Amino acid sequence: MLKGNVLAVTSGKGGVGKSSMSVNLALALQELGKSVAIIDLDIYGFSIPKILDIDYKPKTFNGKIIPVESHGIKVMSMGFLVKDNEPIVWRGPMLGKMIQHFTEDVLWGELDYFILDMPPGTGDVALDMHLMIPESKEIIVTTPHKAAAFVAERAGVMAIKSKHEVIGVVENMSYFLPDGVQKYFIFGSGGGEVLADQLHVDLLAQLPIQEPAESSETPAIAIGGTPLHREYMNLAKVIDSKF
């Protein structure tokens, strides 16, 4: 269905940075010369259009959707289909149809990477994605607190049970690095390592906390030259080597 490598950014836990990671990873892969799309499968809680500051809708051609392009990344999101910020009030079967719509009715073309920004948890979308996109590989995102890893693990177990390869764990918001030297582990430590051990995969990266660049239209995007940007570039190289 999708012509390219598919990487799902998942977690059993919400708010750990899946959407920010999907965008920053897409940009980092692009910096490596790869062509990349993001499919925002967080149907109820879409945030990719906001992170990329996209405020226009996709056009159509012969009944198919032309993906929106921002920062050189092709994007499809539920956010393009709703009016203003209206909530999505749907039951499970509708969610599966939307995954099908986003994968089959969009003119993606052939790309190096499709990044799937998954909703938190192991609900309908995760279940449908595993059934409909069997070729997808996954990274599991957690924060450093061990309690977060405990919740995040469920997404990893779901992936393994449905025979999807878990490439590894990424620990986000691992430390604060105000002067570029001294690390402050303000959200605890060890969660990523514990989770990687439990899933028998590698801990691929530990990403620092970055203060949002409030002056920017896209404050969640890592600025070039910062420790967060460097970590994303390393992560992109590691992920690229796993496909």
Ligand SMILES: Nc1ncnc2c1ncn2[C@@H]1O[C@H](COP(=O)(O)OP(=O)(O)OP(=O)(O)O)[C@@H](O)[C@H]1O
């Ligand atoms: N490394 C980081 N440093 C600082 N803030 C971060 C970092 N990563 C993510 N955030 C912030 O944390 C918040 C949650 O991030 P994000 O929306 O990406 O998480 P999510 O896992 O996709 O959430 P949800 O489960 O609701 O889909 C956002 O405000 C984001 O800007």
